[in-house]
Amino acid sequence: MTLLNAESVTGGYGREVVIKDISFSTTSGSFVGIIGPNGAGKTTFLRMLSRVLHPASGRITVDGKDIYKMPVKEFAASVAFVSSESGVIFPFTCLEIVMMGRFPYLHPLRGESEKDIEAVERAIEMTDCSGFVSRQIDQLSAGERQRVFIARALAQEPRLIFLDEPTSHLDISHQVQILDLIKDLSERGNITIVAVFHDLNLASEYCDTLMLMDGGRIAALGTPKEVISYELIEKVYKTVVVVRDNPVSGKPYVLLAPRIKRKGGLT
Amino acid sequence: MQVREASQISRKRGRKAFIIAAAILVMVAAVSVYFGAAKIGLLSALTDMDKRILGLRAGRILLALTVGGGLSVAGVILQGLMRNPLCEPYVLGISSGAALGAVISTIVLGVQSFLGLSALPIWAFLGAVAAFIVVYRISEVNGRIPIQNLLLTGVIVGAVLSSVVIFLVSFSDKEYLHTVMWWLLGNLQIFDMKLLLSVMVIVITAVVLAALNSRELNAISLGEEEAAHLGVDIEKTKKRLFIIASVITGAAVSAAGMIGFVGLIVPHFVRLLIGANHRAVIPVSFIAGGAFLIFCDFIARMVMVPAEVPVGVITALCGGPFFLYLLRKRSRIR
Numbered sequence: 001m002t003l004l005n006a007e008s009v010t011g012g013y014g015r016e017v018v019i020k021d022i023s024f025s026t027t028s029g030s031f032v033g034i035i036g037p038n039g040a041g042k043t044t045f046l047r048m049l050s051r052v053l054h055p056a057s058g059r060i061t062v063d064g065k066d067i068y069k070m071p072v073k074e075f076a077a078s079v080a081f082v083s084s085e086s087g088v089i090f091p092f093t094c095l096e097i098v099m100m101g102r103f104p105y106l107h108p109l110r111g112e113s114e115k116d117i118e119a120v121e122r123a124i125e126m127t128d129c130s131g132f133v134s135r136q137i138d139q140l141s142a143g144e145r146q147r148v149f150i151a152r153a154l155a156q157e158p159r160l161i162f163l164d165e166p167t168s169h170l171d172i173s174h175q176v177q178i179l180d181l182i183k184d185l186s187e188r189g190n191i192t193i194v195a196v197f198h199d200l201n202l203a204s205e206y207c208d209t210l211m212l213m214d215g216g217r218i219a220a221l222g223t224p225k226e227v228i229s230y231e232l233i234e235k236v237y238k239t240v241v242v243v244r245d246n247p248v249s250g251k252p253y254v255l256l257a258p259r260i261k262r263k264g265g266l267t
Numbered sequence: 268m269q270v271r272e273a274s275q276i277s278r279k280r281g282r283k284a285f286i287i288a289a290a291i292l293v294m295v296a297a298v299s300v301y302f303g304a305a306k307i308g309l310l311s312a313l314t315d316m317d318k319r320i321l322g323l324r325a326g327r328i329l330l331a332l333t334v335g336g337g338l339s340v341a342g343v344i345l346q347g348l349m350r351n352p353l354c355e356p357y358v359l360g361i362s363s364g365a366a367l368g369a370v371i372s373t374i375v376l377g378v379q380s381f382l383g384l385s386a387l388p389i390w391a392f393l394g395a396v397a398a399f400i401v402v403y404r405i406s407e408v409n410g411r412i413p414i415q416n417l418l419l420t421g422v423i424v425g426a427v428l429s430s431v432v433i434f435l436v437s438f439s440d441k442e443y444l445h446t447v448m449w450w451l452l453g454n455l456q457i458f459d460m461k462l463l464l465s466v467m468v469i470v471i472t473a474v475v476l477a478a479l480n481s482r483e484l485n486a487i488s489l490g491e492e493e494a495a496h497l498g499v500d501i502e503k504t505k506k507r508l509f510i511i512a513s514v515i516t517g518a519a520v521s522a523a524g525m526i527g528f529v530g531l532i533v534p535h536f537v538r539l540l541i542g543a544n545h546r547a548v549i550p551v552s553f554i555a556g557g558a559f560l561i562f563c564d565f566i567a568r569m570v571m572v573p574a575e576v577p578v579g580v581i582t583a584l585c586g587g588p589f590f591l592y593l594l595r596k597r598s599r600i601r
Contacts (some may be wrong), residue, residue, distance in 0.1 A: 029391070076498025083493070088486050089350055090543035095273050100486055104498035108479050112274070121270040133273045136542070233475055 003028040003192050004160060004242065009048060012216075018044045019055065020216040023212065024211070028159060031186040034205035035227075036213035037237050042196045043164055045213070049194065050081050062140045062160060072081045080153035082146075084165040088137050094148045095133045098123055101155025123154035126189075127181060129152040143174035161185070162193035167202065175199075179206045189223035201253045204228045212236060228252040281406045281547030284540065288551050292332070292558040299565040301325050304573040313535045322501050326457040329467065333538040334455065334519040335560025336553035339581075340477055341512040342530030343537075343552050347488040347545060348508050349414055355531035356516040358418065359509075360402050360425035365520040367428045367435075368394020373447050387450065388462055388521040395517030398424060403509070414491070417509065434577035436550050450522050452577035453526030454563050459519050465496040466522040474553055480508060481545035488543070529556055534557060539593055559586065 005025040012018030018041045026032050034042045046051040049060060051067050060067050067075055080101070088097070101123065102116045112120075124130050127147045137145060146166060153161050166182065166223040183206050186193045197203035203210055204224040212220040212227050214236045220227045231241040231255060242255040307319050313321070348354075351417040356362065372390030402424050406416040436447055457463055477484075483504045486494035491501050517528075534555040537548055563581040570576055 033547060047492075050496065052495055072495070072500050073498040076496065081496035082491075086489060086493060088489055089352070090347070091538060092485075092543045093273075093277065095270065095277065096485070096542070096544050097489075099274070100482075100489070100497055105484060106482060117271060117274065124270055130269050133269055134276070138363075176502065237576075 005061045007059045009055045011055035018253045029190045031207050032209045033207035034196045040213040041216040073104040079160045080156040080158040082163045084168045089137045098151045100153040101183045120155050123151040127151040142169050204251050284551050288554040295558050295562045296328050321574045331560040331564045332557035333467045333470045334523045336557035337515040337519045338530035339533035339552040339556025341515040343534040344512040347484045359421040360398050361426040362520045363428035364398020365391040365395040366432050370435050374443045391521035399513045400593050450524040453524040453579035466518050469518040473511045477511050478549045484545045529543045532586045
């Protein structure tokens, strides 16, 4: 069943058109990766899908409802967002950050109900954050911090989570940890994931569907096997690469070929 | 279970901080009512004169509570809204508008009263409203208020209005100069009770409205897009909070002049002690800011008896070093 649907979405910033006539849809429970070179419009498209940047034309629906006509709280109760790194400058505790995910459900005059506490508890358990609920967010490592923000997204009890380069500030062990968690959410929690990736290999390894963007358009859409081919990647990124299959997972991965070696210059 | 416990503990901590702050406030107020230039016998019966003096001091303490608490809450709102720890109520240009209104009424027009109230605070409030309208209009773009625009517009409008104030002051007669300088430096003397009452009603209403928006402020202090993703209607919320902070600032400055430092330092002080959750920070800042200004005013009255030192001098002299001490101590613990 289609959950998220974008129909000929076009737009950008002011007069500058960044996204050109993109149509795209995804079913619930899938894990979609958006990849492409810098300036291809990945983040801009994600901002349009997440109701931050109004497209100039086209229609985006979640569950058949136009997202720009939904009340803002109703939207936040079904769609959450995790950015690559949040600059928290005030000394909030992790619990306070996760509790903010309940905003769409809370009444201004009332405190948190039993239901809110339960949702927060579940989110903290799923992301394995219970060891540091009372710690201040700025005292945590980057990996722990990212888990707290994923917990906040889960506390919104969404059907769809957008992530903008969720692992770009993390080392490889934390990258795997976070992406395993996200994968688990999409498979067992039936939450749809749409994430922007810089790292082609992570995207290929974890996503069911990849959307390769180039110049504000979709250059390719399909399974990692279909999209991560050296012809497509070389054409879009304008650089020479080698594509092989991961012996463990069978997913394609991309190797770089430095120009100096290709020419045989220094060897 | 950890979540439940942690949320109970933090709620308890907030309540405890509020009670402690309130207890300090009551103590400071009690001392401040009793001591002053004129001595009052505690054991002997109160004379009529004593009663009148106590009444004046009580009014002054209420004004200090309202102004100190109000400016602190305005500082909390603006620091959170702009995500800038250097923000304080006077960056918006509202206070400079009030100063210009006050200077115009005293120096240019020489008016003494207006509808039975003393004219200066009324003119100051009108100046604040005018400055608010100018800042709001200039920073608005297509119905939105980009926060950088607001901050820059506020600072620049403030600077322009301040230079007009200095221009007018530099050409004024000596007799007005003293009045105006005293007002500009901040002064908690009560002009009349009607004024006190109206300022209290305005400021307390605005503080309650601010407290009702504390969850929105929590979310916005993480960033506007973050708040939008959590379901906050950011443009409406920003406007609402900006208006609340402006009303508080305008009313406080009109009644007591430009008392500096309270709105900058009290929010930081409170956050250092109890964390960032605005549901606790707003009420505790109101009480702590009130207590702090009552204390500073008490010092200002007592340090050179019977003369008074401008209270703004004391707020900076007492508050600055104490705050730096606290900051050092805290960062060493971490």
